[in-house]
Amino acid sequence: MIRLGGDRLLDDAHALAHRPYGLLGHGASVTAGGEPLHLALARSPAGPATALFGPEHGYYGVEQDMVASADQRDPWTGAPIASLYGDSKASLRPRPDAFAGLEVLLIDLQDVGSRYYTFAATAVWAAEAALAAGVEVRVLDRPNPLGGEIVEGGGVAAGYRSFVGAFDLPVRHGLTVGELVTLEAGRRAWPDGWRVIAMEGWRRAMRWADTGLPWIAPSPNMPTTATALVYPGACLVEATALSEGRGTTRPFQLVGAPGIDPPRLAERLAGRAIPGVRFLPTHFKPQFQKHAGRVCGGVELLGELRRAFPDVFAWRPEPYEFETDRPAIDLLTGGPEFRERLESGADVDVWIAGWSEAEAAFREERRGVMLYS
Numbered sequence: 001m002i003r004l005g006g007d008r009l010l011d012d013a014h015a016l017a018h019r020p021y022g023l024l025g026h027g028a029s030v031t032a033g034g035e036p037l038h039l040a041l042a043r044s045p046a047g048p049a050t051a052l053f054g055p056e057h058g059y060y061g062v063e064q065d066m067v068a069s070a071d072q073r074d075p076w077t078g079a080p081i082a083s084l085y086g087d088s089k090a091s092l093r094p095r096p097d098a099f100a101g102l103e104v105l106l107i108d109l110q111d112v113g114s115r116y117y118t119f120a121a122t123a124v125w126a127a128e129a130a131l132a133a134g135v136e137v138r139v140l141d142r143p144n145p146l147g148g149e150i151v152e153g154g155g156v157a158a159g160y161r162s163f164v165g166a167f168d169l170p171v172r173h174g175l176t177v178g179e180l181v182t183l184e185a186g187r188r189a190w191p192d193g194w195r196v197i198a199m200e201g202w203r204r205a206m207r208w209a210d211t212g213l214p215w216i217a218p219s220p221n222m223p224t225t226a227t228a229l230v231y232p233g234a235c236l237v238e239a240t241a242l243s244e245g246r247g248t249t250r251p252f253q254l255v256g257a258p259g260i261d262p263p264r265l266a267e268r269l270a271g272r273a274i275p276g277v278r279f280l281p282t283h284f285k286p287q288f289q290k291h292a293g294r295v296c297g298g299v300e301l302l303g304e305l306r307r308a309f310p311d312v313f314a315w316r317p318e319p320y321e322f323e324t325d326r327p328a329i330d331l332l333t334g335g336p337e338f339r340e341r342l343e344s345g346a347d348v349d350v351w352i353a354g355w356s357e358a359e360a361a362f363r364e365e366r367r368g369v370m371l372y373s
Contacts, residue, residue, distance in 0.1 A: 002211045005140030005178065005197040006030075006037045006108050016046035021104040022135075024053040024084070024126050026119075027061035028110035028218040037108055037140075039076060048077040050102060053094070055109060055122040056085040057219045064220055064289070065246070066321065084122050089322035092122070092163055094129040105130040107139045110218040111177045112228040113146035115153070116235050116332055118321075119218070121166035123177055124184045127194060137194035141178030141371070143211050145228045148174045148204030148372060151363050153232070154355045157335035163321040164331055170355070170362050171232050174204070175369070182369040198371045221251035239329035241314040242305060243296050247286030254284045255305070256298015258291060259312045266299050268308055306342055315339070 010031070023029070029037045042048040052059055058069035059081045068091070069083040082098060085091060099105060107127060109119040127137045153171030161167075167184060169175075175183065178196035185194065208215060208225040217223050222231070227250075234252035237244035245254035256262070262281030269279040279299040286292050298305070306313040320328035330336045341348050 001201050002032060002143065002213055003200040004032050004142055004213075005199055006040075007032050008197050008200065009106070009138065009140055010040055010044055013041065013044035013046040016041075016104065019103045020050040020101055021046070021106060022051040022053060022099060022102045023049045023106045023108065024055070024123065025106075025108045026055055026057065026059055026110070026218060028216040029108040030214075030216055032213060034214055034216075038074065038079070042077050049079050049106075051099075052079050052081040053098070053105075053126065054081055054083050054085070056118045058083065058085070061217065061219055084126060085118075089163075092322075093125045096129075096133070099130050099133045099135045102130075102135050104136045104138060107137065107177075107181075108142070109177055110142050110216070111144065111180075112218065112222060112231060113144040113172060113174070114228075114232045114235065115156075115167070115169045115171045115173060115334075116164045117231075118163050118166075120177060120180050121163055124166070124181055127181060127185075128188065128190070131191060131193050135193075139178045139181050139194070139196045141176050141196055141199050143199065143202050143206065143208065143213070144174065144176050145208040145215075145225050146172060146174070146232075147207050148176065148370075150174055151359050151366075152355070153359070154334055154351075155358045155362070160326065160330060160335050162323050162326075162331045165334055170359055173362070173366075175366060176202075176371070179366070179369050179371055182371070183366065186369065196371065202372055204370075204372055221246055223249075223251070227252050236329065236332055239316045239320070239327065239332050241290070241316060242298070242312075243284075243286050243290040245284065245286070246290065247288040247292055248284050250284075254282065254296075254298070256282075256284065256296040257309075257312050258294050258296055260297040260305070260309050262297040262299065265297075265305065265308055269299060 057063045063069050068087040069085050071083050072081045107123050111119050130137050151170050151174050155168045156165045231252050237255050242257045245251040266279040266281040283297050285295050316328045329339045337351050
């Protein structure tokens with residue numbers, strides 16, 4: 001049985017009594033029994049939160065990606081909700097007065113185990129700002145749905161840090177939020193005043209299905225654990241003019257665009273003989289975002305799409321998470337090499353082979369922050 005950091009906090013909720021506290025959370029911030037944590041705390045000796053804080057997509061997870069969330073009030077407790085994702089890059093970090101009047105900041109965010117997912121950046125930046133304001137921080141840990149064993153992907157090159165690559169990590173890092181915060185706390189030499197409330201019963205070999213916990217979508221386009229599993233690779237399609245399946249019921253599991261011949265593409269992909277992967281030719285119609293209302297054909301895999309349909313494939317030209325000076329694909333892949341290799345026709349497998357050194361170095365570094373066996 002898994003006991004989440006939030007459940008363990010509730011066991012000792014009297015320690016928060018008469019202490020004004022804030023909670024950085026979202027719709028997936030629930031107890032193991034499925035109760036919203038801010039409501040469970042409100043009826044505990046801790047009492048209602050003085051303030052709530054919402055990451056990208058808003059506290060209730062209702063906004064689409066790159067859509068600003070507004071400040072509001074929680075309808076159940078009346079607590080003010082401050083948005084940590086507005087309409088500018090500056091809005092991604094808490095304002096200097098964000099934690100005025102608070103003694104403790106609780107952070108309870110469900111991550112998906114991929115470097116691009118922005119909640120880890122919000123957790124670290126909020127914790128850092130709170131500590132600077134003299135506010136204690138408690139990180140309530142949750143499982144990594146991809147497990148904690150596999151490390152995969154290169155790091156982030158100098159000059160390519162962003163909201164989707166805030167830290168030098170492999171794409172698949174195998175850390176929980178609590179471990180990731182611990183890693184960055186060490187890198188940044190944080191002062192005392194913070195700690196992680198670890199889970200009980202979670203092991204690194206566990207995938208989400210092994211936990212027995214309900215999956216609550218942490219963001220609108222992460223509806224299932226299968227989505228989380230394909231996200232580390234499929235998220236790269238965000239950096240192109242292809243649809244990554246947003247606006248459908250299978251985001252990140254569908255990839256394509258008008259003008260793509262699905263059987264032809266599926267046949268080419270099948271020829272790659274990737275273990276454990278099959279490619280189903282399909283059509284789909286996004287209801288919003290890229291190619292909204294148009295029938296798209298496709299399956300997945302960036303490199304093959306570019307080779308097979310060069311007239312359809314294009315890099316995303318719009319700003320990406322408030323960044324305008326570097327292509328979105330470079331921000332996601334951690335540097336320009338992947339894009340440059342595709343554009344020149346060079347072998348992308350050479351780039352992938354180059355991950356091994358960064359992976360080995362990160363495995364060694366993370367030994368000192370792992371909270372679970």
